[in-house]
Amino acid sequence: MHTFETMTIRSPLTPTEWDAYYRLRFTVLREPWAQPAGSEVLPDEVTAEHAAAYDADGTLLGVARLQTNSPTTAQVRCVAVAPTAQGRGVGKALMAYLEDRARQRGHAELILEARENAVPFYRAIGYTTRAESYLLFGQIQHWTMGKELIVNSG
């Protein structure tokens, strides 16, 4: 499948874009496990940094968010690519964008709790498995993964 020739990654801006952002998160990460509407919104969305990938015509392709855990460590959560756009480089581009943001903010490492199905994806983009983590919705095994961020000194 082809990659997207033009893809823009930025925070959602308008109320319509924010609706679509959370709707995609819900559709990909909550609805298949019969979780209620609203469960896709985390308590600290206001302080998180948000990334949304848009096609040339403005279609939302994928979403992800970044939070600060400590001065050294940032965490990515809620990575979701639209089913029709999966396997075409959107997840990789979202992660590269948030890694750049974390580097700019001076973090030395990025960690995440990976769903078991997504572990090969994170491995492919340089993350290593650090520990077995929690079971979500009684079904989805998670693995703590991390990546050191190389900060350009020049």
Ligand SMILES: CC(C)(COP(=O)(O)OP(=O)(O)OC[C@H]1O[C@@H](n2cnc3c(N)ncnc32)[C@H](O)[C@@H]1OP(=O)(O)O)[C@@H](O)C(=O)NCCC(=O)NCCS
């Ligand atoms: C997991 C997910 C975020 C990956 O995003 P994506 O856009 O489909 O992945 P990409 O096309 O950017 O893949 C990037 C790289 O990872 C590799 N990869 C992706 N999925 C893989 C898999 N299941 N097994 C092996 N490699 C995989 C790709 O081959 C690619 O490698 P390359 O750059 O060498 O070609 C996306 O498929 C998704 O939203 N899945 C459902 C929700 C989910 O599980 N989210 C993660 C929660 S922790």
